[in-house]
Amino acid sequence: LIGGGAAIVAALFIGGLFLSTYIKWSKEQDKILGKLADYKRQIDFIRSPVAGENRAGTVMLGAVALPSKVFDRNGKLIGEYYTERRSLIPYEKMPQHLIKALIASEDRDFFKHEGINFAAIFRAFLRNLISLRIAQGGSTITQQLAKVLFTNQERTLKRKMFEFFCAREIEEHYTKEQILEMYLNLVYFGHGRYGVDSISRYYFGKGADKLTLGESAMLIGLLPNPGGYSPLKNLRKALERQKMVLNAMVETGFITKKQMKSAIKKFYKDWQIFELEGSLMSQIGQFPDSAYRINLAPYFLDYIRQKILKTGILDSEQILKGGLRIYTTLDYKRQLEAKRSLQSAIDNQKKYYQKIIARLKKKGKTKLAKQLERAKKETNGAFVTIEPSTGYILTMIGGYEFSKTNQFNRAVLAKRQVGSLIKPFIYYLGIFQKIITPATLVEDTPLKIGKKRFRNYDGKYLGKITARDALRKSRNTPTLRLLQKVGISSLRELIADLLAKDPKDLKKRIPQEIVVGLGTVSFTPLEMARFYASMVNKGKRVIVQDLLRVEDTKGRLLWEAEENPPQVSVMDPVAAYITITMLQGVFEEGGTAGWVAGLRKKNSDYLPFEIAGKTGTTSHYKDAWFAGLTSDEVSVIWIGTDHFQSLGKGRTGGGLCSPAWVNYIWMVREENPPPPFSADWPLDNIVREDFCNDSGGVPREEGLCPHVIHDQVFFKGTEPKFYCPLHLKKEEELLIP
Incomplete structure (x- = not known):
């Protein structure tokens, strides 16, 4: 029972x-x-x-859920957005x-x-x-x-x-x-x-x-x-x-x-x-360069996702589950080299910190050693590249390595003091306003404005030097004297034009203070890249482009970026070109990245194309910058710590960042060199003239002046009108009393 x-x-x-x-x-x-x-x-x-071309x-x-795939501009898969990583097969x-x-x-x-x-x-x-x-x-x-x-x-x-x-x-x-x-x-x-x-x-x-x-x-x-x-x-x-x-x-x-x-x-x-040794090994799953395993450009992909959401092109569920095909402007080959170059530079800085930490520990200075341990841990960087003619973002790296604890995109979000990266725009204004030419002699001497005394980075003064030398050597006092003449308001208006903003909106970022000329203003690496890209773009404002088009699962068009958007001229093309030729001197002997000249001298095949650039370092070595230019791409690199610790005495943009860019540009352009800066440039109102870099005058004859700048570009009518008074023929020297 x-x-x-x-x-x-x-x-x-x-x-x-x-x-x-x-x-x-x-x-x-x-x-x-x-x-x-x-x-x-x-x-x-x-x-x-596949539906017809006209069908939306x-x-x-x-x-x-189907993952949405993201491609670079050459059609390479660089990552996915997903909740479930799935691909369908009939x-x-x-x-x-x-x-x-x-x-x-x-x-x-x-x-x-x-x-x-x-x-x-x-x-x-x-x-x-x-x-x-x-x-x-x-x-x-x-x-x-x-x-x-x-x-x-x-x-x-x-x-x-x-x-x-x-x-x-x-x-x-x-x-x-x-x-x-x-x-x-x-x-x-x-x-x-x-x-x-x-x-x-x-x-x-x-x-x-x-x-x-x-x-x-x-x-x-x-x-x-x-x-x-x-x-x-x-x-x-x-x-x-x-x-x-x-x-x-x-x-x-x-x-x-x-x-x-x-x-x-x-x-x-x-x-x-x-x-x-008792363990089985295989090549299964060994595809480190496959976006089916990892996102190959995580900072950029996160930036794109936020851009899509912000502009309302798609919502979050559509991005994560819609199986879309998203085509971007990124160039993965460049992205890979940029990442390698940036990480190498940051590793260099971390090794420097480690040497100092070891010395401090030996001396028993544990408190200071701990501070530098934190600085070493927080050392980061950014690398962003823009194609000036289109505004395409070709590379974007927002930190040393994307992780759960390191997702802040410094390329886009980190506003840092730019140091000497601001100087070329002051020189541009001086050239545009015809206050100076590359051959103009300027004063590199001690400067006092009010109660404030200003000095050069190295504490030395070169006396009278040409404007070209003052810029390529990044001298402070000549720059401040020039800023006094061109006016801070003119600089603010120029930057406002470059950013497509009202100058009034930049009063806090660019105050009416002379120290602005030393780069105490703060901008992001992407903003600085836009400034330099506009200069290279014959003075036309560069509007950043990142998305090309979005397609559904079948490849049918959902959204497409405007093709060839109108460009507004915000810089005089001749003055911009003259400034670029001056920045080519940064890589010459004596320039702030003059180490390149030594390599070129040893190997004539090394970097056989035109490059220009500008180094930047802020007070107490808290930020290191470099802007690298060719005729068809502009990169900006920044290295620093997230809590503004010093990188160390002598840790400059020229020493830390310029090698990263030079390595990058050589790797990506060795087989496809860029054309010269003058290609397709509207240069009707120019003349070319040789001048002595010591006096600013025209050499009397070949071989007399030891430091000659050849074929320097000038606005027509502003070229030097006098012969070099420093280097004479022997018979002429006898005539001087």
């Missing part, structure tokens, strides 16, 4: 559970079928013909050995049953009844599809019953091939990858349509425990699972034992599997 009563209670419990589950299913049936139809439509969408694209948010592109591996391993009666394998369920039921939970499965592939798509996957009898109703409905509406297609595109394979195509690209660097028999068996072997059987975490276990799947295929007659052995042999050879 007791046993019979227990059986009745159990039967009533199960019957009640079944009834309540059926009621729940009845209420949710339409919703579930709708979700299933949406999912099938997503897959069908990838095999449908649509953002399709289906039953499953059934007809799936290899048959992949399908057979799944059936042999997971559901051998798949093509015989109607969604439910009652014999398998009964075997599992006997073991599960006692615990009133699912301890052993018995699920068909159809049930597994229902479980993943429609339930929260808890291990309970109620969920199993709900899964039963879903599976029967799926079988009524879809063919076996469609069910397999939906399952293999849906299921989780580990490492954040959903669907067989996504995991195939992650492990094997190719789409699922190109999987070999051995590769297919390994992927199917992951399904019971994707994390535990991952070949990257436990290769030995993954290979055991692969062999189990292949054995199952032999047992079901899908392959022969000979084919199994051949598949294993080929797999070991293809992926270089070998044992080293």
Whole structure:
């Protein structure tokens, strides 16, 4: 009686559970079928013909999330936005050995049953009844599809019953091939990858349509425990699972034992599997340059995502789940070299800190050593490159390494004092207003304005020097004297024009103080790159471009940037060009990046094209800057610490940042050198003249003056009108009393 009563209670419990589950299913049936139809439509969408060019694209948010892919301007995949990393593949592109591996391993009666394998369920039921939970499965592939798509996957009898109703409905509406297609595109394979195509690209660097028999068996072997059987975490276990799947295929007659052995042999050879000191090694998943593993330009991708959201082109859900194709202006080849060059420069600074820290510890100065330990940890940088003619952002690096604790994009957001990077714009104004020419002699002597005394970086004074020398050597006192003449308001108006802002809005950023001429004003690296890019762009304001177009999953256009937007002239092209020629002197002997001249002298093939630049260093060496220019790209580099610690005495933009840019520009332009700055430049109102860099006068004859600047550009009528008074012929010297 007791046993019979227990059986009745159990039967009533199960019957009640079944009834309540059926009621729940009845209420949710339409919703579930709708979700299933949406999912099938997503897959069908990838095999449908591409729409005509005039048809507008649509953002399709289906039953499953699809990552949006981001490309550089050359079509290289550089990253993804996603909640689930999935790529869809239609059934007809799936290899048959992949399908057979799944059936042999997971559901051998798949093509015989109607969604439910009652014999398998009964075997599992006997073991599960006692615990009133699912301890052993018995699920068909159809049930597994229902479980993943429609339930929260808890291990309970109620969920199993709900899964039963879903599976029967799926079988009524879809063919076996469609069910397999939906399952293999849906299921989780580990490492954040959903669907067989996504995991195939992650492990094997190719789409699922190109999987070999051995590769297919390994992927199917992951399904019971994707994390535990991952070949990257436990290769030995993954290979055991692969062999189990292949054995199952032999047992079901899908392959022969000979084919199994051949598949294993080929797999070991293809992926270089070998044992080293008791551990198995392989080349599986070794694709460090693949955006299917990492985002290749994380600071830029985060910037683009925020830009899309801010401008209202798409919303967050569309970006993360819409399977969009986002094309940007970034140039990945340049981005990679920029990252390497910046990281090398930052590593250089960290090594410097480490040497000082070691010395301080030896002397027992632990407090100061701790301060420098923090400075070393917080040393960061930025590198941004713009194509002046288009405004395209070609590189953007916002820090040493993008991580959970280092996501602040210093290229875009860090407003830092710019130091001497401001000086060329003061000289530009002097040339434009015809106050100076490159050959004008200026005073490099002590300067006192009010109660404030100003000095040069090195504490020395060169007396009378040419304006060209004053700029390339970055002398402070001549610059401040020039700023007094051109006016701070003129500088503010110029920068306002460059930024497309009202000068009134810049009064706080550019106050009416003479120290502005030493770069006490703060701008971001991207803003400084815009300033210099406008100078190179023949004086036309550069508006930054970052997005090219956005397409839907089928490649149909959703949004496109304006092509060739109108450009406004904000700088005189001749004065801008003259300033650039003066900045070429920065790389000459005696310039603030004069070390380049030594390398060029040793190797005539090194940097055989025109470059210009400007170094910058702020007070107490808190910021190091460099702006590097060619005729078709402009880069700005900044290195410093996030809490404004000193980089150390003598740690300048010329020593820290200029090598990073020179290495970068040589690597990306060695095989594709840029044209000269004068190419296509409107230079009707100019003359070229040689002048002596000591006196500013025209050399009397070749060989007399030891330091001659050849073919210097001047505004017509402003070129030197006198001969050099310092270097004379011997007979002329006799005539001087």
